[in-house]
Amino acid sequence: MVLNCKHVWKEISNYIDGTVPPELRDSIEQHLANCRHCAAVLDSTRNILYLIADERTFALPVGYSDRLHLRLQNAINTEEADP
């Protein structure tokens, strides 16, 4: 199967997730080997996903967990005192 760039873009997310069927994956890889634009789109998308998944990009507020469990404990104590 010969794919054009638009076909590849449409499948790029599933390709990154490894959920495209083997035959389609082979066709995508054949296209990528010959199309520097699509290869750059794939590399940049994947790179951006690594960056947003990093804990430094989205950190929890300092003390979040302590405040959460304190509030939870207060609620548990109140319910125990006044079931």
Added chain:
Amino acid sequence: MFHELVRPYEKSVYFAAYSILQNEHDAEDVAQETVLKALRSLHTFRAESKFSTWLVSIALNEARGRLRHERLIQFDSVDAIPDEDSGDFTPAVISDWREVPLEALERKELRDMLRKAIRGLPAMYREVLVLRDVQDLSIAETAAALGVNDGVVKTRLLRARLMMQKVLAPQLNIGRGGLLGMFKRRAGGSWF
């Protein structure tokens, strides 16, 4: 003990709320409300769904409720309507890509740029991207938390990822004099 039951998922609960509210203070508040609600509704939890998915879906609902309450939903729903099957899938077409290393995240400018790009996504795409790509939920878990099917998650994810690429790739591409090129020049040729 309920504390220990919740602890592994408290981060997911926070980011689920954050994906909708886009505000740290409100997201934390909703995360707390979520856990309290889960405590009170534990008897309604059905073992066929995962506890994590159940918690995340409570957080999403609580966050949406708060947004609706603040009437911000009207603003958000304008861009939350796009047709699932139409629209463009066009990424930023670039001719080459130089990898941005994870160490570059030490730069506040880069972190801000990434967060701003996510904030700029329509809500329906932002939610999927945060759950799947920031929180690393599976497609099935993301679908269950959002109450949609796997196909919808995949379609939204494709859009979300390409929108991120379209916004960020030109800014990040060193070869085109993007922001990281500027970092590099400032740092005298190395990242730091």
